[in-house]
Structures are given as C-alpha cells and as structure tokens.
Amino acid sequence: MDPLGLVPLARTLIDIDSTTGREGDCGRWLAAYLRYLGWTVDEQEVSGGRVNVIAWLDRPEVVLSTHFDCVPPFVTSRVEGDLLYGRGSCDAKGTLAAQVLAAERLRAVGERRVGLVFVVGEERGSDGARKANGHQLADGCRYLVNGEPTDGRLATATRGILRVKLSATGRAAHSSRPDLGESAIDKLVDALVRLREQALPDDPLLGRTHYTVGLISGGIAPNVVSPHAEAEVMFRTVGPLAELEPALAAIRDLVHTTPVLDVPAIHLTTLDGFEVASFPFTTDIPFLDRWGQPLLVGPGSVLLAHTDDEHVGIGELEEAIETYEALATRLLA
Numbered sequence: 001m002d003p004l005g006l007v008p009l010a011r012t013l014i015d016i017d018s019t020t021g022r023e024g025d026c027g028r029w030l031a032a033y034l035r036y037l038g039w040t041v042d043e044q045e046v047s048g049g050r051v052n053v054i055a056w057l058d059r060p061e062v063v064l065s066t067h068f069d070c071v072p073p074f075v076t077s078r079v080e081g082d083l084l085y086g087r088g089s090c091d092a093k094g095t096l097a098a099q100v101l102a103a104e105r106l107r108a109v110g111e112r113r114v115g116l117v118f119v120v121g122e123e124r125g126s127d128g129a130r131k132a133n134g135h136q137l138a139d140g141c142r143y144l145v146n147g148e149p150t151d152g153r154l155a156t157a158t159r160g161i162l163r164v165k166l167s168a169t170g171r172a173a174h175s176s177r178p179d180l181g182e183s184a185i186d187k188l189v190d191a192l193v194r195l196r197e198q199a200l201p202d203d204p205l206l207g208r209t210h211y212t213v214g215l216i217s218g219g220i221a222p223n224v225v226s227p228h229a230e231a232e233v234m235f236r237t238v239g240p241l242a243e244l245e246p247a248l249a250a251i252r253d254l255v256h257t258t259p260v261l262d263v264p265a266i267h268l269t270t271l272d273g274f275e276v277a278s279f280p281f282t283t284d285i286p287f288l289d290r291w292g293q294p295l296l297v298g299p300g301s302v303l304l305a306h307t308d309d310e311h312v313g314i315g316e317l318e319e320a321i322e323t324y325e326a327l328a329t330r331l332l333a
C-alpha cells in the first residue's frame, strides 16, 4: 500500500463506522496505518476495545488532536464536485486526515517534535479525552492544537456548559381542596419565571450566558395537587461558574438545584496572521489540559456537523493541512 492522499484517507476513515461506543475498528485501523507510515503508536484502551490513538516521533512539544467518534447515524462517504460527504466528513475525520498529512509534511522536513492525539468519545462525555490526559507524553508538551469545525478560523474562546436539575417538592391533595396541598409544579413554574429575570454573566468575546429549559416533568394526575416536579436547564456559559451562582441562589427557596454536568468556558491561545472568531460550542479541550496551551481550529462549518447533509469542502481540507503545518511551525519556533 502507498501512503494515502487527503481524500482517500478521509474517505477510508469515514467508511469505518465509529459511532460513539463503536470506535474500536476505526482506532485499530488508524493505529496500524500510522505505524505503517513510521510513527510510534500507542493504542490507549478507553473501554470495551475502544482505543485512543496517540502517535509520536521524538517527545512531542506540539500535538495535533481531534476525535474520531461520530454521532449517529453512520453515513458512508461520497464525493460530489469539490465536496466530501459522509458522517464525520466535517466532524471530525476530515480534520483528522488533514492533521495526519500536516504531520507527515513536517516529518518530511525533519520536524520530529509534533505528535498526534486522536481520541474516542468526544460526542458523549469525552471519556477518550479524559483518558488521554493521563498519557505519559502529556507532561512536557507545550501546545495542543485541537481540530473542530471553525471554518478555518482560530478560536478565541468557546462556551462552556452547566446542566442543572431543578427539583420542587410539594404535598399531594385532592384538587377540589388545593388549600390542603402544596403544588410542586407551581413552585417550579415560579422558579423558571424568576430565573428569566436574573442578570446572567456577560463576556466580551462570547457574549451573554443563555440557557434552555430542555426537560420538564411533574405531577401524578390531573386531579391531584402535584407533590413533585423537575426541570433540566442547560446553561451555555461564558466564564467562571461562580458568576452564575447568584442567579441560581435566587430560586433556591423554590427548588433544589443539582449540577449534572459542568464543562468550563475556555479562552484560547491565538497567533497573529490568522483569522479569529469565538464559538458557542464545547470541545474536548477542557479535558486535555495537561497537553499544553490550547488552540482550536479546523475546516468546515459546525452548522453542517451532526446533520444528515454533513459535508466539507475538499479545498477547505487542503487549506487545513497548510494551517496545521504553519501553526505547528510557528509554535515550535
């Protein structure tokens, strides 16, 4: 076999189903391919045959990193004109292929301090990144260049997530005598209305914190005053969680608040000469913090990721090779 070009490499990866939880085959293929190219490769077990693929030459000072798990459903690759379609074309196997080719170009000119960190599980809880953060090569690495769809722009910042469960407790009673009960649903509704009136943290790069009440449930029957009610609120955060605390404190006389998931907002390293933008999504970066100062850039649009129509421009992928090569060179200089 000859080394694969950009599109054949991306298509080979896309055509191996690596929906989150089923990344084993794709990881093993990728590890074998990088070994064939001449890299030292660790298949780092994450769970049930799912492996992170970590590759290096000399001890890495810069790593190019992304994930190779995908959201369902699996969609095989196809090329139409100058667009590459298929699950993972944009998020993030196209990126992964561009990173491999950039690292190969650097190796060809004798640069041996660039490593590759490809992880599983990004789309569901980042278990791959958490595991990769404990790899023995992480300490000593200076920069982590993470790849997610940013339309080729260097990210200045990404929003975080705080998922909070709100639980209200009441006392059941026959609905003909509401005075004998205490409605948990009324308390929950009052809490949600009051939450709307709270001032939420603002950040110059990311804008204002916003949130979605994504789930709501409660009560037992139409003719019973509700003894319990719950909602889940997902905040897209812009700074330290402490800044959100006053808004939650303002509703705690009505509901219990239980944090379910917390991913911090991140401010990233940028370099002169690259177009920049801030992004509303989260990435693996908070869980890879031992790999050095983070940068975030990748080809394609996050608006196409996770859609039935997922695709990326082949020209954008080619530009991404140059971007990763130029970034690594600048960071190592």
Ligand SMILES: [Zn+2]
Binding pocket: 067, 091, 092, 122, 148, 149
């Ligand atoms: Zn992604």
